[in-house]
Amino acid sequence: MADVQDSLFSDLPELPRPAEEVDAPAPSPKKSRGATVKPVAADAALVALAAELPPQLRLGTSSWSYPGWAGLVWDGDYAETVLSKNGLSALAQHPLLRTVSLDRNFYRALTASQYARYAAMVPDDFRFVVKAPSLVTDATVRDESGRGTQANPVFLSHAIALQEFVQPALDGLGHRIGALVFQLSPIPSHLLADQPALIARIGAMLASLPDLKPIAPDAVLAVEVRDPQLLCPAFADMLRSVGATFCMGLHAKMPPIEDQLPMLRALWPGPLVCRWNLHRRHGRFGYEDAEKLYGPFDKVLDPDPETRAALAKVIAGTTGAGQNAFVTVSNNAEGCAPLTIASLAQDIVDRMSR
Incomplete structure (x- = not known):
């Protein structure tokens, strides 16, 4: 090795x-x-x-609704x-x-029936990469222009992550889940300043989620960041401890x-x-x-x-x-x-x- x-x-x-x-x-x-x-x-x-x-x-694209791909x-x-x-x-x-990223879920959480419709459209060995809703992964509530308006009260909520993301994906996609990705939007400076507390908070959310393997043997929880400060040993240690990846x-x-x-x-x-x-x-x-x-x-x-x-x-x-x-x-x-x-x-x- x-x-x-x-x-x-x-x-x-x-x-x-x-x-x-x-x-x-x-x-x-x-x-x-x-x-x-x-x-x-x-x-x-x-x-x-x-x-x-x-x-x-498994290689794939981010979404698929592009007329320019004709031919x-x-x-x-x-x-x-x-x-x-x-x-x-x-x-x-x-x-x-052999995979695709369901990016639309970031903007509005999909239901189990919507996931099931997608699953029915692909071969058995196809796998989905799914972005978590911004409701869970953005520390800021934003208006239609993307401007932050207030702090997000359910940022990194394990209950919301399960209810609005993980459970519907398991119910709808089943074994076709490849990766469930929590792409964290840029973290406000006051939260990023206390890195140990932030990392612990992310870890607590991930640790509370159910094991994906019994339903989706290939599936993995993954965290994507937009703040280079989180590329650190403490963040990696947390991911390893909860069975997730980067x-x-x-x-x-x-x-x-x-x-x-x-x-x-x-x-x-x-x-x-x-x-x-x-x-x-x-x-x-x-x-x-x-x-x-x-x-x-x-x-x-x-x-x-x-x-x-x-x-x-x-x-x-x-x-x-x-x-x-x-x-x-x-x-x-x-x-x-x-x-x-x-x-x-x-x-x-x-x-x-x-």
Whole structure:
């Protein structure tokens, strides 16, 4: 095990590949925007690539309602509303996509019946990464513009976490749960100043939640942060003590992947949960900038080979040791999540063949 750990967490001297713009194939002729969404015809090269990936790895996107993925995921043009409602079944037939992040749950908690509908749309071995509602993970109550209005009285409430998140997910998704992610919004300074109390509070919430394994054997509780100060031994010790893990968030508010690896080292051996959310060029508050620049999300506009190479190394090491890896990618990582995933998959296969 020590050899695996040393290999996985050593410095990353990877030479970046040349940054090349990757164009999406031309979309099929415009389709009727009916209720059924059909997948694009299987690409033999992607099918072959998927067959070379480790079975413990599940790659996927953040949500799926993007018309720009025509010719990449969908067989033609569909309205965003149609994709949002019925696109998941087509996405789950893509050879490289074996998970998806249910980000909408962050904004409004889903019910067990809504989860069950999603579960019925995917294969048996598909797994979901689900974000906890902001009701639990944001210390501040916000208005529609995102401006904080007052302290959140149920921040980190174990009762609300169970009632509004964990239990409905267990009831609706069952064994298809991959990771339940508590993505903590930036913590107010007065709470962050007393780090031991904050970490203890997070730990108390996690410790009160039921064991996921009897219903979802692959499932893991994970915590993602937006405050680099929490990348510390005390936070890792707490996660280990309650049987949870760290969700590596590749986001401009956080250090690059290399600087987050000590958290994984402290929790090793264990699964990898990673959400690649935003290219660092956009800064700490750059989601809107990325949306404007990258839409309609049909091609890679900002290649990030350094992050892909580093992530491929971590994935190969984790799965090579028999651990699960759940990795989701946003369009805002490079411009087009399905194409980023295809490049990442190739990087992983290349890494494994060395």
